[in-house]
Amino acid sequence: GQQLNQSPQSMFIQEGEDVSMNCTSSSIFNTWLWYKQDPGEGPVLLIALYKAGELTSNGRLTAQFGITRKDSFLNISASIPSDVGIYFCAGFNDYKLSFGAGTTVTVRA
Amino acid sequence: ETGVTQSPTHLIKTRGQQVTLRCSSQSGHNTVSWYQQALGQGPQFIFQYYREEENGRGNFPPRFSGLQFPNYSSELNVNALELDDSALYLCASSTPGGLNQETQYFGPGTRLLVL
Numbered sequence: 001g002q003q004l005n006q007s008p009q010s011m012f013i014q015e016g017e018d019v020s021m022n023c024t025s026s027s028i029f030n031t032w033l034w035y036k037q038d039p040g041e042g043p044v045l046l047i048a049l050y051k052a053g054e055l056t057s058n059g060r061l062t063a064q065f066g067i068t069r070k071d072s073f074l075n076i077s078a079s080i081p082s083d084v085g086i087y088f089c090a091g092f093n094d095y096k097l098s099f100g101a102g103t104t105v106t107v108r109a
Numbered sequence: 110e111t112g113v114t115q116s117p118t119h120l121i122k123t124r125g126q127q128v129t130l131r132c133s134s135q136s137g138h139n140t141v142s143w144y145q146q147a148l149g150q151g152p153q154f155i156f157q158y159y160r161e162e163e164n165g166r167g168n169f170p171p172r173f174s175g176l177q178f179p180n181y182s183s184e185l186n187v188n189a190l191e192l193d194d195s196a197l198y199l200c201a202s203s204t205p206g207g208l209n210q211e212t213q214y215f216g217p218g219t220r221l222l223v224l
Contacts, residue, residue, distance in 0.1 A: 004151075031210045042199050042215035043152070044111075050210050088151055092211050095165035096142065097201075099151030 006089050006100025013079050014108050021087060021103040022073040029091030029098075032065050032072040037086045037102075046087075047074070081107050111135055113202050113216035121222045122190050130185045130219045132200030140164070141183040142213060143175060144199040152199055158183055159205065195223045 006023045013019050023032075031050055035043035047058050049065035049072060056063055062075045072091075076083055086104050090097040112135035122128050134141050140159045144152035154167035158177035172188040181202075187194055197220050201213035 031212065033212065035215070040197075040218075040220070042111075042113075042115075042217045045212065045214060048212045090151075092213075095157045095159075095205075095211075096154040096167065097144075097152070097213055098154070101151050 004089060004091060004098055004100040006103055008103060009101070010104040010106070012106050012108060015079055015081065017079050019076045019079055019083075019105065020073060021089075022071065023089030023091075023100050024071045025091055025098075026070070027091070027093065027098075028069040029093050030069070031092035032063070033090045033092065033097065034061075034063050034072070034074045035088045035090060037088060043088060076105075079105075079107050083107055111202075111214040111216065113200060113214055115198075115200050115216040115219050117219060118217070119220045119222075121224065123224050124190055124192060126190050126223075127186065127188045128190060128221060130187075130198050130200075130221070131182065132185070132202075132216060133182045134200075134202030135214055138202035138204050138214075139181050140203045140205055140211075141177055141181065142201045142203070143183070143185045144201065144215075145169070145194075146197040146199055146218070148196075155185070190223045192223050195221060197221075 034046045037043045047063040054065040086102045089100045114133045142157040143155040146152040156166040157164040197218045203213040
């Protein structure tokens with residue numbers, strides 16, 4: 001199946017810091033999505049990207065759809081404690097989402 | 110709140126048993142996809158239903174089957190349960206977009222434990 005490489009695997013950040021994570025793939029995708037998942041819950045959509053080169057913001061979150069359509073990044077600015085969780089990238093092609101392995105974010109107060 | 114609901118929230122079964130999980134899609138969505146998420150991993154695609162037909166399938170054996178009803182709700186059935194089927198089962202609803210673009214919204218999941 002399609003493999004998405006998501007990095008870093010985990011990160012500890014100080015409250016107020018900016019954080020960045022990214023996702024790369026050997027396959028081209030027409031949609032890139034970023035989700036956040038809390039323990040025991042389903043993934044919640046943060047940002048959806050539909051066009052190569054597109055840069056989209058949602059509050060303190062900013063994500064970009066790479067020009068090659070094989071990568072995407074997510075930035076979180078001015079981290080707060082509720083940013084704790086697991087962030088997943090996902091690419092959509094042919095009726096299915098392919099997910100990265102997730103980035104676990106822990107915020108130090 | 111995505112408007113996608115799943116039941117039950119938790120379930121314990123023993124090896125060899127059968128299980129049925131249910132999903133109601135978000136209002137206005139006609140497509141339901143099912144994913145399996147093992148602990149510490151990203152979700153893996155099982156299959157998708159569109160207008161009551163299976164629209165695509167991932168690398169899962171035939172003992173994983175599904176249904177979609179006229180109101181777009183869906184069921185996932187798993188026969189002959191194995192220990193490795195223990196996972197969080199996620200349902201996502203969507204409406205197919207043009208140019209192979211689609212945004213899927215997830216429910217809270219059903220946690221299945223097979224003993």
